[in-house]
Amino acid sequence: MDVTEDSVPVVETTTPQANGDGKFLNHNGIVQPLLTDLYQITMAYAYWKSGRIKDVAVFDLFFRQNPFQGEFTIFAGLDECLKFLQNFHYSDSDINYLRHTLPPSIEEEFFVFLRKLNAHDVTVYAIEEGSVTFPRVPLMRVEGPLIIVQILETTLLTLVNYASLMATNAARYRLAAGKKVRLLEFGLRRAQGPDGGLSASKYSYIGGFDGTSNVLAGKMFNIPVKGTHAHAYISSFSNFSDLQSKQMLMDKNTGKERDMLELAMQWREPLSELLDIMPDEASEGELTALISFAIAFPEGFIALVDTYDVKRSGLLNFCAVAMALNDLGYRAIGIRIDSGDLAYLSNKAREVFNKVAEKYNLPWFSTLQIMASNDINEETILSLNEQNHQIDCFAIGTHLVTCQRQPALGCVYKLVEINGTPRIKLSQDVVKVTMPGRKNAYRLYGADGHALIDLLQKSEECPPEVGVRVLCRHPFQESKRAYVIPTRVEPLYKEYWSKGEIRAHLPNLNEIRLRVQNSLQTIRQDIKRNLNPTPYKVSNIKTFS
Amino acid sequence: MDVTEDSVPVVETTTPQANGDGKFLNHNGIVQPLLTDLYQITMAYAYWKSGRIKDVAVFDLFFRQNPFQGEFTIFAGLDECLKFLQNFHYSDSDINYLRHTLPPSIEEEFFVFLRKLNAHDVTVYAIEEGSVTFPRVPLMRVEGPLIIVQILETTLLTLVNYASLMATNAARYRLAAGKKVRLLEFGLRRAQGPDGGLSASKYSYIGGFDGTSNVLAGKMFNIPVKGTHAHAYISSFSNFSDLQSKQMLMDKNTGKERDMLELAMQWREPLSELLDIMPDEASEGELTALISFAIAFPEGFIALVDTYDVKRSGLLNFCAVAMALNDLGYRAIGIRIDSGDLAYLSNKAREVFNKVAEKYNLPWFSTLQIMASNDINEETILSLNEQNHQIDCFAIGTHLVTCQRQPALGCVYKLVEINGTPRIKLSQDVVKVTMPGRKNAYRLYGADGHALIDLLQKSEECPPEVGVRVLCRHPFQESKRAYVIPTRVEPLYKEYWSKGEIRAHLPNLNEIRLRVQNSLQTIRQDIKRNLNPTPYKVSNIKTFS
Structure with missing residues (x-):
């Protein structure tokens, strides 16, 4: 029953709520600086002890492989990351816990340093939340004092990994179901913890779902609730x-x-x-x-x-x-x-x-909604499509919210530059080699409006230009190369955080949701398809010609 | 580095913290009555509107299949369920949200009813948290006024499903690794949301892990933190x-x-x-x-x-x-x-x-710890065992916390009795047929101390007795039957909640952790093994003879 269809205005209401200090709050109170790996703190101490408090570093947050055997990923979670940065500070009780948890040899002055630590000297460049993204193109570039940018690693990954996985999963369900069918998220009871449920509701809405059964998600994010x-x-x-x-x-x-x-x-x-x-x-x-x-x-x-x-x-x-x-x-x-054979029964x-419509001359009776809700996943929808189902609305739970086909996105956070010097992580596994240095990313579009390639280049290099031919090479396979003459060049990064303030417009949930669909429209169909999708091109070497 | 090994006393500290009212709090503030499916509220209204506020019902919370192709499941999450019951009430802001979300035709008096609703008339019987459990044996039996016991469904399932899945996964890793090897949970960055991470740390500790990298989990639950x-x-x-x-x-x-x-x-x-x-x-x-x-x-x-x-x-x-x-x-x-070949490198x-130990006569150098941490899962550990690895400690992330092999446990919550009359949910799928009526469960043990069978019977029937032969039949296959003469009979249910109060001792995390290991010891090895485990017997029909 669409109990909120008419009664709740879905406008502007997902704009983040500011607290008394004019700061925005994370949707879950447990998002706080101690929601991190201990080694971030032990490394901080070792850096501090080595006198490296003035060192500056650049980290890239990126993934190496698209989830679900697909060829695209929706970036989500940025909003939560920025709120986390805004509120970042250790409380007295945090410091007290750390003092009793770390070895007694830790110098007291380090705790004074930690107590004063905040994210005001950090700068974050990021791709717009809700954008289609691709492997190895950093979603976020985090710059600033080595100690604090290292400390942020785990929490930023936690906030981006599941959010992006979930938004991508939802977007795939939307692509499979088509635009006319309504999609509802009904997964709370099977989610990975209470917040797994709440995040699932939020990011499946962003990814293209129309509503959720989760009442708290409705209350907190003004997502339409159904049941x-x-x-x-x-x-x-x-x-x-x-x-x-x-x-x-x-x-x-x-x-x-x-x-x-x-x-x-x-x-x-x-x-x-x-x-x-x-x-x-x-x-x-x-x-x-x-x-x-x-x-x-x-x-x-x-x-x-x-x-x-x-x-x-x-x-x-x-x-x-x-x-x-x-x-x-x-x-x-x-x-x-x-339950049962949903194609047949629908x-x-x-x-x-x-x-009934014909007999009693009630045309609207023909268009009564048929909702289906039994253990549905992306493949079920594709199979039902082939069987010409008559379903108007899918209510989807377990497989959607736990991302059963791949329950984790492997975002990583890698040091790429320190004190102005590029750093490279070598690995015997060539796909694990990182691209060193501070980089910018551009998306080049062709005449038909479709995105052709994402280009990574050193941040000091001149950006590619419309109408100028660019030689793009595959990042690891020298022989793979392509000439591209962009009709449009989109710089992918915006400065979202610097000098302790959020620097760009923080879109609300409906704006991000719209961004997902608009961004997906710029991607060729063969890249988005379920079966054997074509990989999208990412290049990190370019030559103008 | 075992930074807390000596500095944090691991005793009694996971005893739940009471708030000012003497009530215990859930570990995450988002666990609240609106963390539920909307249909619980719409059903509540329909029941209320039908005048069924005095109807009483019994619901069973159970699962139908063990996870991970295994033959056992660890029950966890009870503690959180009881705290949820204790704090259950809708706030004014909840009521206000519902008033604007539900159709305008809802009678105002229903909101007055909801505002006053609490879980004081509910009674919960449950198996002890940390126990080994089996399909179709209810983990919890929830009794009381139909409206409130129905409303509790989603939140109870959310709190039990992932907790039990995670504890079971951790217990399986522990069984695979053996008792001597240390196991650390390092999964926060890949978990399903911030709480997915926090719950993973908590329930993997219960399941047999020795510590976590998650500092907030260390602070909140006093789990040893490592990094x-x-x-x-x-x-x-x-x-x-x-x-x-x-x-x-x-x-x-x-x-x-x-x-x-x-x-x-x-x-x-x-x-x-x-x-x-x-x-x-x-x-x-x-x-x-x-x-x-x-x-x-x-x-x-x-x-x-x-x-x-x-x-x-x-x-x-x-x-x-x-x-x-x-x-x-x-x-x-x-x-x-x-990274690399962990067996060879260790x-x-x-x-x-x-x-080095021999050359410089430093025997302790031989026993230096070797920790391994690259994408480890249950199968990796079993394979490393076969290759005689020299690893003392596994740090495990993604596969542990997201339960990649099966990311959801399918606990359900079924109406089995209403106003004293047993209800049965019929289904064409025989395993989905529920056992009607209010039931008790007993675990029967053999002379060697191993559990033989779990017996479900109507709550008014006399419990099985030590030394008295019982004919146990398979719940769905009439031909399968066995005679059992128990050496020990363990009633599985305790009353945990009634008249608005927690009625039994709430064990702390370390007690629950110990319960898991003790409970697993009563289960035969062939039931616990990774490859082709033997199913444990559950019977719902018995005849004394």
Whole structure:
């Protein structure tokens, strides 16, 4: 039932809430400086002890491989990172814990240093949240005093990794389902912890979902919340006596109360004939439950129809109640199917709705919503598409929120420059070699509006120019090269944080959500497809010619 | 480095903290009544509107299949569930949000009802947290007014599902690694959200891990925290000048400062000869980094040795610094290897340590710790066991915390009785059929102390007795049956919550951790093994004979 479709205005409400100091807060109170690996603090001490408090460093935050065997990734979590930077400081209780946890040989002055530490000298350049991104192109470039930029590593990774994984997963479901189908996130109960659930709701909305079942996510982020009833609701009713005589509903046409049980029972007979369903086979408990739910939500009646048997009970009972509601001037919304062959059952349901629509000349009955919700993943949707399903809305839980196909994104945070000198992490594994130095990134577009390549170059180099031919080489395979003449050049980085302040507009959730869809539109279809997608090109060597 | 091994007393400190009202708090502030699916609230309204506020119901919380293709599951999350019950109430702001989110037709009196709603009339029976459990045996039985026990569903599932999955995963790693090896959870950066990380630290500790890298988990739950340094630390040093002359360390024997750089350089030559490693090939930056770290943590020196080359650089540099420390009266702790062939490299390292130990008559050098930390999962550990690795400690991240092999446990919450009448959820899928009615569960033990079978029976039936033969039948396959004469009968349920109060002792984290190991010991080895484990028997039909 779309209980919020009309009642909640979805505008501007995800703008971050500022606290009393004018600072923005992370959505979860446990996002704090100690939410980090201990080695960040031990390294900080060793740097401090070595006298390296004035050293400055540049770190790149990036991933090496797209998730889900795909060829793109949606960047998310930046907003939370910036709020974390804004609030970064160790409390007295943090310092006290560290003092008792680190070895007694730690000099007291280090704790004084930590107590005063903040992120004001850090500068963060980042790609816009909600953008499509690709392997090895840093999502964020974090610069500043070595000690603090090192300390930020774990928390920034925690805030970006799952957020981006989740937004990417959601965007893939959206691509699979197409634009017309509604997608709802129903995963809270199976999520990895309470915040796994809350983050899943937030970032699946960003990725292209239309709503969530998670009420707290609705309250905190103003995401539309949706929900109907569970099998337990249906099976808690045995027979008409469970209505306890509460079976009256106001007729919108006359303003008088009418008996919904009586009306529904009147409709059961002609409908059972029309639909060729034996009324005796339909469950009385189910009919009772649906009547009670319709009385509670006459304007938002969606019925779960598979508790007993969709074809022999659920559809007949739903239609009887929907027609009774119609008598009183209300239009039912639709049904939910939570088990069985969803392609077949959705077609069966549509057939039933069409018959009723035709027989009683109620065209809207043909367009009743069919929601499906049983263990759905990206592949299920693609398979249902091939079977010409009649589903209007998917409610998706476990596979969406836990990203079952790949439950972690491998973002890393690598030192690329120290005191102006580029650093390289060597590795026997060539894909693990990092690109040294402070870099900028540009996305080059072709004449048809599609992105052609992402170009990484040293930050002191001149940016590529529109209409000027660029020779782009593969970062690790010298032989792979391509000439590109960009029609448009997009600098990917903006300065988001410097001198202790957020420097760019922080978009709200709906703006980020729109950015995802717009950004995806600039990517060629073959890069986005589910099966054997084409890799997008990223180059770190260019020659103008 | 075991920075907390000696400095933090691991006793009693995980006892939940009470707030000002004498109530316990959930570890994460976002655990609150709105952390639920909307349909719980819409159902509540429909029940309320139908006049069913006095109906009473019994729900079972259980899972249908063990995770990770295993045959056991550790139950965790009960403590958080009880705290949630204790604090359950909707705030004014919650009610306000719901009022604007639900359809305008909702009667105002329902919000008055919700505002006053609490969990005081709910009774919860549960299996002890940390117990080994099996499919279809309810972990919790939740009884009370239909509306409130239905409303609790989503949050209870959220709190139990990931906690139990994580504890089970950790217990499996512990079984694979054996009792002597230390296991550390290092997964925060790849966890599913900030709380995914915090919950992972907590429940992997319960499952048998020895510590975590997550500092906040250390602070909140008093779990030992561990950490050394990252590759970035090593590669941030290029040469000896990076020490900025801070190379002095106090000699514990004389109290005088000695030059660590000089000492380590003196040791490099004889060691390179002994170990047949060219000193020129060893990285100067790495040696500098290790000296600086040893000066910062002379009593807790663990070195990451694979930034350049374990055999040609890391081991020589580590030994030189460890011997320099030894000259000053300090004993190094060991090394960490984060890449490459861990079985081979750990053996190589042990060989080197043995040579040094023998040559300089320092037996403790042979027992230096070798920590491994590269993308380790249960299978890696089993494979390393077969290759006779020399690893003392595994630091495990991604695969542990995201439970990559199966990222969700499918706990469900099913209505089994209403107003004293058993309810059954029928399904075409026989394993989805629930066992109706209010049930008790007993674990029957054999003479050798091993658990034989879990027996489910109606709560009004007499419990099985020691020495009395019981005929146990398979719940769905009539032909499967077994006679059991129990030597010990353990009632699995305790009353944990009733009349608004926690009724049983809430064990601290260390007690729950111990319970896991004790409970696992009562389970036969073939049920616990990784490959083709034997299913444990659960029966719901019994006949005394």
